[in-house]
Structures are given as structure tokens and as C-alpha cells.
Amino acid sequence: MTAVQQETTQGSNVTANLSTASAASRAARLMKRRSRIRFFEIVVWVAAIAAYFVLPSKMLILTEIAILALFAVSLDLVLGFAGIVSLGHAAFFGLGAYVAGLVALYYVAEPVVGLIVAGIAAGILGLLTSFLILRGSDLTRLMTTLGIGLMMAEVANQMAWLTGGADGLSGFSPGAILGLFEFDLFGKVGYLYCLAVLFIGTMIMRRIAFSPFGLSLKAIKGNAMRAGMIAVPARKRIVIVYTIAAVFAGMAGALLTQTTAFVSPDVLAFHRSADVLLVLVIGGTGYLYGGLFGAILFTLVKDWLSVITPQYWMFYIGLLLVILVLIGRDRLARWVEYLPERFSKKEDGPQKESRP
């Protein structure tokens, strides 16, 4: 966050003195510098693929991580960039999960179709509900998103003829991906499928987040009124980004359905929204990869805890949250800035160290 702010202020101070043409080219260069692929990103993806070969017995937990990561990255778009605290992001996840299940049950067993339909359905819900979060303060938004999440859970519970109610939705098995790759018993194909969706999704969101559009979102997060004064249409931008985030959250839900061949009403539960917030907090917000790192850590910790105390792991998750907040989130998230920016640092001339 600080790095970005400093870069932008630094950029605008300099550009103010120059002609518009050179300002434009400088701005373009600045954007390019912000959006270039960093070293740690390559490491992450290589490690994710390497995990497939190194840990063949851990496919299920790796799949879980990939799904949670996509979910968390989509929330980061809303929380880390647009600054909207949402307690109901699971609504989109759950809707996506149910839609994917229903598509597989009644129409097409092919997973990619289900994935896309689930994404579209969640996106529509996101678009409709995004208008509700435009008004009011943090608290109002919190309440509205929480209300939407609870409403979705209630709907899924009551429409038992469609969703199976409390028993969940089962009785379908996803077909071969694109008609080529059958899901195997060990979840290897499932992992690669989730990883591929996660990769594509993250890359798309990365493109969005590090574009001028993403920068304007950060401006809205900083101060919506000032953003409006420099001609950033805050409301429109929030609607768009909320919808996009909903699409990817829905896709994450669809992935869960397709890899487990089951939808439980748990996909809409409140604790899922809280969990994903925790994931983002562990990993840090505002740079997308926080969702990935957080998902890895969170899933490992949760797995470890549920082995030690199967019934009471919630306590330690809560304790973790309290401690994290009291220590200070930003202090924890800062470690990322110590990672090497990339192999060589010479192209754009002298660049200041990002830490003040």
C-alpha cells in the first residue's frame, strides 16, 4: 500500500512540471512498473506445479488450498482494492457451488460449462447486490453484505426441493474436463483443474487490479469524495469490481462442487465469509497474492488444528484472529515488501526503496 502510494505521489509530483506528452509516457511507464511480473510470483506458480509432482498424496488439501485461494483473491479485489469490508462474500461462493451442482445434475456434466454458468450466476447476483453497498458507511455495508449472505443461506435452506435443504445436493458426478480429462480417484486431475482456473483467474484479476482501473479503485478506497473530484466515477467502479469479484467467488464455489461432487449448505455459512477474511488478513490485502499465501497458511493451520482438537479448532482460529489484530495486520503483511522486486532493477532509472 505504501509503496503504491509513494510511487503515485512521486509520479504525479514529477509529471506536474512536464508537458502532457511526456507526462503520459511517464504515467505509462509507471503503470508498467507497477504491473510487471515480480520474482516471487514466478516462484509461487512454479511451486504450485511442483507440488503436483512432489506431494502426490496431498492432492485433496492442495485442491482445497487452490479453491480457497481463488475465493480469497476475489475478496481481495473488493477489500484490498476497493476497500469494502464484506461479511457476505460466501453468498457468491455458495451460489456458484449450488449452480454448478444443479447444472451437473440436470444439464451438462462437463465441468467447464458448469464453471462458467456458476460464474455468470454469481456475477448477476453480485451486480444486483452491488447497488446495495454503494450507500452508507462501513457499518451499513457490513450489515448489508451480512444480510445478503444470511438471506442466501436461508433461501438455500428453504428451497429444499431444489437444493436438497439441510441434506445438501448430491447424486451427480462431474464429467471429463472439456471431454478430455476424467477426474481420477486421487484428485490429481482435480488439483490441476483447480490450479489452472486459479491461475487464469488470478491473472485476469491481476490485469484488472494493476491497470489504471485498479489504481482508481485504490483512490476510491483512500477517499471516495476526492476520487470523485479527480473524475473517478466511484459508484460505477465499485459496481464493476464487486461484480467481477462475485464472478470469481462463484467460480471458486463451482470448483468446490466439482471436485467433491457434493454441495453442502455449509457453503453459504457465515463462518466461510469470516474464514476468507482471515485468510486475507494472514496473507495481507491489496496485492492479490495475499489470498494465495493466506490460503496456504490458513489451510495448513486449520488442518493441523483439526487433527489436534477435532471439535475445538474454532477456538484457536479465533485466538489467531485476535492476536493478529492486536499485533497489527500491516506489520504482518509487510514481509512481502522485503521480497526481491525482480532480478535486475536498472530499467526505469533510479528507484527509491519502497519503505519509508
Next chain:
Amino acid sequence: MLTILFDGVAYGMLLFILACGLTVTLGLMNFINLAHGAFAMAGGYVTVIMMNRYGISFYWCLPAAFIVAAVIGLILERTLYRWLYQAPHLDQVLFSIGLVFMAIAATDYFMGGQQQLINLPPELSGRMDVFGVGVGRYRLFTIILCAVLAVALQLILSKTRFGSRLRAAVDDRRVAMGLGINVPVVFALTFAFGSGLAGLGGAMGAEILGLDPNFPLKFMIYFLIVVSVGGTSTVSGPFLAALLLGIADVAGKYYVPAIGPFIIYALMIIMLIVRPNGLFARGGR
């Protein structure tokens, strides 16, 4: 019909007692405290333990629930909450969700996950007829007690020195401190008092609302509705909101059980869109 209305009023009164502490923390101190239900649960469990294990009278349990919840509130406020008054809302949300999770798991560990039942004293159980309307005695008791508390609260806030100090501290913390008001102490006492009321509400609600380890999560949304719909500038706003919510919820569950909760959430969202500052908010706060 009238019985439903009566039950709704009792339910609403109870919600008010439970939520009015939250009105202060959330609305006045601007702290998003999702863990408010945990204090109520503490009060409820104090009552259950005292009555079922030690056979202490219900009437003694109520003040005990208040005191225990207030003390827990005071300790937590002094040790944890006060560091977060200036923190971003996201931090406060995460922190209080963490507390809720801990409270749920701890209660589950010590008390087990089942519904807790209490045996009311005989003079409070059963029904009686008042002008042809069936009236639960316990609900009547609840209404009377809550009404007294509501009036007392209003008087404390508007008439006493402490109330005016609190209002001053809320309106402008710095100026209040400059005038020699010990704002942290005022806040801590208020927080403890609010938690105590929640504990009292939890104790009284064990019969009507039920009590199990998931209590804080289950009723979190109700508390938040009361506060956000009622607004935070008065005592009467949340009071009316709680009454409305109670009646709507009871009537909804009775007449349209399938979509009852759905209506509540939908109404809340519409409310928030139409009047983001609450139904009874003063203009230009």
C-alpha cells in the same frame, strides 16, 4: 392474534435489553463489536449453572448474570478492546469475530453443545387470561422488567451527570477530555454496563430464545438489525426497532414459517438502503 402480538412485544423487549449495550459501543463509541452476543451468552450460562447445579433462585441469578457479564466486559475492555478504538473497522470486525469463535468453542468445551434448559419458578411459568387474551406469565414478567430498564436507561442517559459525560465524550472525545472528563473510564464503565445488560438479557432470554454455544452467531444479526434500524442517537430508536423486529419475527414465524427469516433480512436491507442512518435518526448528525 393478540397473543402473538404480546409474545412479539416480549420478544422485542428482550432484544432491546440484549442490544442496547451494543447501541452504545457500536453507535456511540463507533466500535463494530460483533462479539456482543458472547456477553449475553455468558449471562445465560451463569444462570444455567447457578440454577441447575446449585439450585439458586432465578431471581438471584438475574443480577448475578448482569454482574458476571459486566465484569467480563470490563476486563476485556481494559485489556483488549481499548487498543482498537482507533483501529480500522476491518480490524474491529476481525477481532470481534475472533472473540465470538473463541467464546463458542470454549462454551462447547465446558458446557457441551446441547440446548440448555432452565426451570422457571412456578409463579412465572404457565399462562393466565387477561381480558380473554392468553398471556404467558414469564413474558409478562419480561415485558415489565424490560420496560422498567428502558425507562431507567433513558433517565440515566438524559438526566444524570454520568449520562451527560457519556454524551459529551461521544460527541467530541478531545474536547470532553479537555474539560476534565476521564473519557477512558467513562467508556469502560459504559462498555461494562452494556455487557452487563446483555448478560441480563441472555439470562432472561434463556427461556424464550434458547441457549446453546452458537447463540452469539445466531443472534448477532438481530442485534445488528436493532442497532442499525433504530439508529444510535437515542434510546427510543432502538427500543422501537427492537419491538418492531420482535413482533415481525414472531408473527412471521407463526404465519409464514417458510419465509419468516427471509422477510426479516429483506426488510433490514431495504431499511438500510432507504434510511442508512436508522429509522429514527435525527437529521444531520
